[in-house]
Amino acid sequence: MRLSALVPAALLASVMLVSAPLTATAPDVRDEIIVIVNSHIITKHTFDQAVEQQNAALYREFSGKELDAKLKDAREKTLQGLIDAFLLEDKAAELGSPITDEYVRANIDAIKKENKFASDADLERAIRTSLGISLSDFMRRQKEQATQQFVLQREVFSKVAVEDNELRAYYQDHKDEYRLPTRFRIRELVLAKGATDADLATARAEVSEIQAALKAGKPFEELVKKYSTSPSKDTGGDLGWLNKGLLRPSIEEAAMKLKPEEVSAPIETDKDIYLIQLISMEDAPVKAFAEVKDAILKKLQEPKAQNAIEQYLADLRMRANIRFMVPKDQILKG
Numbered sequence: 001m002r003l004s005a006l007v008p009a010a011l012l013a014s015v016m017l018v019s020a021p022l023t024a025t026a027p028d029v030r031d032e033i034i035v036i037v038n039s040h041i042i043t044k045h046t047f048d049q050a051v052e053q054q055n056a057a058l059y060r061e062f063s064g065k066e067l068d069a070k071l072k073d074a075r076e077k078t079l080q081g082l083i084d085a086f087l088l089e090d091k092a093a094e095l096g097s098p099i100t101d102e103y104v105r106a107n108i109d110a111i112k113k114e115n116k117f118a119s120d121a122d123l124e125r126a127i128r129t130s131l132g133i134s135l136s137d138f139m140r141r142q143k144e145q146a147t148q149q150f151v152l153q154r155e156v157f158s159k160v161a162v163e164d165n166e167l168r169a170y171y172q173d174h175k176d177e178y179r180l181p182t183r184f185r186i187r188e189l190v191l192a193k194g195a196t197d198a199d200l201a202t203a204r205a206e207v208s209e210i211q212a213a214l215k216a217g218k219p220f221e222e223l224v225k226k227y228s229t230s231p232s233k234d235t236g237g238d239l240g241w242l243n244k245g246l247l248r249p250s251i252e253e254a255a256m257k258l259k260p261e262e263v264s265a266p267i268e269t270d271k272d273i274y275l276i277q278l279i280s281m282e283d284a285p286v287k288a289f290a291e292v293k294d295a296i297l298k299k300l301q302e303p304k305a306q307n308a309i310e311q312y313l314a315d316l317r318m319r320a321n322i323r324f325m326v327p328k329d330q331i332l333k334g
Contacts, residue, residue, distance in 0.1 A: 034326040035079070037086040047079060047331070054078045075332050085148065087316040092147045095154060099146045104139050107146075156312045160305045167296050171289050178287040182244040185279040186255050187220060187237035190230035190272050203273055207266050210275060220263055220277045229272075238279065251276060 035042040051074065058070045092099070108123070117123040124135035131138065171178070189210065191203045210223050221236035228237060244252060251274060254264040258278035267274040324331070 032326070034324070034331050035083065036323045036325060037083050038090055038321050040086040042082050047082065050082055051075055051078050075334060079331060083317070083322060084313050085144065087313070087320055088148045088151045091151050091316065095151065097147055097150050099143055099150055101143070104143045104146070107142060108139060152309055156308045157301065157305050160301045160308055162297055162300045166300060167293055168289065170296050170300060171292065175286045178292045179284045180287065182282065182284040183241050184244070184255055184281040185241050186239055187224060187277040187279060188230060188232055188239060189220070189224045189228045189237055189275040191227065192229045192272055193268070207273055207275070214263055
């Protein structure tokens with residue numbers, strides 16, 4: 001099982017599931033227990049650390065009024081996230097979760113291979129730089145998130161139905177989202193403008209000669225081989241198929257206005273003069289429905305799954321043994 005097949009991370013994050021802070025240590029016997037969730041405990045120290053880390057993340061991502069709004073209910077969402085994380089952990093054990101230490105280790109090895117890290121030490125240096133945590137903490141986070149995803153995928157997300165006609169209707173209404181770039185194929189003839197006014201005058205005179213030869217019926221490809229200063233002269237100036245956006249805007253704009261076999265007016269850049277001939281152009285094609293069906297399914301499932309996940313978590317809370325050892329209002333007040 002790969003994480004890409006599970007619940008999208010953005011959807012998981014949107015229900016504010018959090019785990020114990022990555023810097024948490026074993027609870028001190030004097031540390032106040034504020035909530036008991038089945039057989040798990042949440043201490044004041046653990047909660048305060050989670051709030052601190054959550055607030056730091058909010059400060060990195062938001063500002064102004066949006067930040068103020070997020071901070072207003074951050075304590076409540078963090079507390080609920082800690083509770084829900086334990087509920088999902090217990091549910092995963094009940095379902096026989098396949099998210100083992102070996103599973104996480106395999107994912108870590110895949111990350112190392114993909115990013116060409118030679119050792120765990122190389123990966124840990126990168127993790128400490130980007131996230132500020134150790135490799136062991138990162139692995140614990142990976143396991144907790146994958147476990148939560150496993151439960152939600154099996155219990156909720158997989159049961160969110162989207163009819164085929166909904167998928168096709170979305171495809172028809174949003175085809176531009178799945179349109180491939182326009183492709184075109186041109187030949188170029190490039191003349192260097194040189195360093196002096198005399199060089200520029202010579203280049204412009206050659207352009208006039210080339211245009212006269214074209215009017216006389218001389219093939220553009222032959223003129224490219226005779227006059228062009230670009231390495232592409234060896235292929236008759238043929239640049240092959242190109243997606244829109246790869247060449248200078250002035251050259252692309254000229255190409256878009258040409259008909260096949262037509263040659264442009266001279267296009268001057270800072271160093272060169274271009275003549276281009278359009279060989280062929282393809283209208284921007286749209287990917288077939290079959291190619292994008294899975295992507296559309298995920299897109300349409302997410303808003304439906306959001307409500308379903310929240311209801312599922314509410315049901316877990318109702319059936320769980322959650323005891324507030326300190327009044328909730330007092331915990332949230334801080």
